[in-house]
Amino acid sequence: MRKFDIIIIGGGHNGLVAASVLSKKGNKVLVIEKNEQLGGLSNYVDSLSYISEEVLKELNIKIEKDINENYVSALSDDLNHTVLKINGNKNIEILQTNASESDQVNFIKLINKYDLFARTLRSFMFKKPPRVKSGSRSDIWQLVSMGLKVRLLGKKNMRELLRVIGLNIADDLEDNINDNILKGLLSNEAVIGTNLGARSPGSILNLLYNQATNNSIFRINKYNTNSFLNSIREICKKNNVEIETNKKVEKINISNQNVNSVLLDTGEEIQTSSIISNVDPKTTYLKLVGAANLDTDFIRRTKNYRTKGTVAKIHIDFENEIKINNLDTKYLSGKFVYAPDIKYIEHAFNDNKYNKLSSNPCLEFYINKNKLSANIYFIPYLINSAHDKKKILSNVKLILEKFVTENQILSSTIETPNDIEDKYNISGGHWSHGDMEIDQLLMMRPFYGSSQYSTPINGLYLCSAGTHPGGGVTGINGINAAKQLLKDNRNG
Numbered sequence: 001m002r003k004f005d006i007i008i009i010g011g012g013h014n015g016l017v018a019a020s021v022l023s024k025k026g027n028k029v030l031v032i033e034k035n036e037q038l039g040g041l042s043n044y045v046d047s048l049s050y051i052s053e054e055v056l057k058e059l060n061i062k063i064e065k066d067i068n069e070n071y072v073s074a075l076s077d078d079l080n081h082t083v084l085k086i087n088g089n090k091n092i093e094i095l096q097t098n099a100s101e102s103d104q105v106n107f108i109k110l111i112n113k114y115d116l117f118a119r120t121l122r123s124f125m126f127k128k129p130p131r132v133k134s135g136s137r138s139d140i141w142q143l144v145s146m147g148l149k150v151r152l153l154g155k156k157n158m159r160e161l162l163r164v165i166g167l168n169i170a171d172d173l174e175d176n177i178n179d180n181i182l183k184g185l186l187s188n189e190a191v192i193g194t195n196l197g198a199r200s201p202g203s204i205l206n207l208l209y210n211q212a213t214n215n216s217i218f219r220i221n222k223y224n225t226n227s228f229l230n231s232i233r234e235i236c237k238k239n240n241v242e243i244e245t246n247k248k249v250e251k252i253n254i255s256n257q258n259v260n261s262v263l264l265d266t267g268e269e270i271q272t273s274s275i276i277s278n279v280d281p282k283t284t285y286l287k288l289v290g291a292a293n294l295d296t297d298f299i300r301r302t303k304n305y306r307t308k309g310t311v312a313k314i315h316i317d318f319e320n321e322i323k324i325n326n327l328d329t330k331y332l333s334g335k336f337v338y339a340p341d342i343k344y345i346e347h348a349f350n351d352n353k354y355n356k357l358s359s360n361p362c363l364e365f366y367i368n369k370n371k372l373s374a375n376i377y378f379i380p381y382l383i384n385s386a387h388d389k390k391k392i393l394s395n396v397k398l399i400l401e402k403f404v405t406e407n408q409i410l411s412s413t414i415e416t417p418n419d420i421e422d423k424y425n426i427s428g429g430h431w432s433h434g435d436m437e438i439d440q441l442l443m444m445r446p447f448y449g450s451s452q453y454s455t456p457i458n459g460l461y462l463c464s465a466g467t468h469p470g471g472g473v474t475g476i477n478g479i480n481a482a483k484q485l486l487k488d489n490r491n492g
Helices: 013-024 051-057 100-122 137-151 154-163 170-176 181-193 202-216 224-236 281-287 296-304 329-333 342-355 384-398 417-424 476-491
Strands: 008-009 029-033 071-076 082-087 091-096 242-243 251-255 258-263 270-271 274-277 311-318 337-338 362-368 373-378 408-414 460-462
Touching: 008 013, 013 051, 013 224, 013 274, 013 476, 029 051, 071 181, 071 242, 071 329, 082 181, 100 154, 100 181, 100 202, 137 154, 170 181, 170 202, 170 342, 181 202, 181 337, 181 342, 251 274, 251 281, 258 274, 274 384, 274 476, 281 296, 281 460, 311 384, 311 417, 342 362, 342 476, 362 408, 384 408, 408 417
Parallel strands: 008 029, 008 274, 029 242, 071 337, 274 460
Antiparallel strands: 071 082, 082 091, 251 258, 258 270, 311 373, 311 408, 337 362, 362 373
């Protein structure tokens, strides 16, 4: 029987990051990936996530910036598009808009306000979340420091943070801005990848959380995801990490609440004393560990963890290079958003809430010559038939025809949450391996009793997007899980 110090289940970016950290410490590490391709969902998200510069520094990775000038174009039915130039959150320039001068000023003020609050949260995105009832010095100090950071905002800002943190984004925008396109653009950023609408309580918190994690309110990635993945693979190769693809872990074998091996779909059993699972929490606990090894209350919390995805992906190849009507070609390298107003977003969300396929979905897409890659919101988890996919394509075409004319579609592919679940072995097909809502964040992610990367099973750790700080190609989850394992081994 083969034996390794540590086995990583899942070759997504967080699993590879964890393998890099652990192998640097001299551990014999094996990464097992179900699919032929490494990277997991990071291959799926295109340029929609932010690679953490803190992680690049930690791993000593230097990669070229993919883009120097970032543009976000909010598309309008009347072709009066709004274009922003994004250089971090402190330097957002409105290049093109039909909004009034006062709306433009208030829009920037709102972004600056959210940035201030997000920076208060940001320092906690890179740390293990505190365990409220532990009583340990480190956990108590972290809770105290969280309170101090909020207090340092000053009375006025502290009151404003406490006012808006549970508020819905629509109310805050409508109090300050009249322009529908600007309101739709920010509302869209507050609900992406969630089961929240623009009028859902907590949508501002989701916006702040994503902003804190990604260091950008518009989630613009300065780095190429493939370059990041290649760099991590090189570290693994240099440190003799063994990587095996097209193999699936069927079971984690446990003895006296300690991991001792994994069983592969090939029938091979591989021995280890430490496992980091980059598989989502539900799959890890319910399928790989099994209910027999966990108490009933823990199983209940696992089953109650909300994981239904709301985002579909579509790739379209056009006959000719894509142009957007009434938009300068230099903006074609940026991100495009179609969420024309709050009412539109809310209607799309309401359809999803009742498991209906909206005829008017929100779109976020990128263009590369004649290729278009789009995320479609909101697509119910249960929508997956050939008829459903044909309808999704038809709805997207109707939207695109408003801006892209006289360009024939040659081919298209659609991946629904159901498809993502099957392809990447993710419960519910959720990008972030679970809803990013207030009761599933920070010390409650994924849920109480499993929030610090360790688990009730000795030697088993989690590092997927289902752990703090959540989704996105940051690598933070992988680093924090690896550090927790190393700490426990030192103390053990």
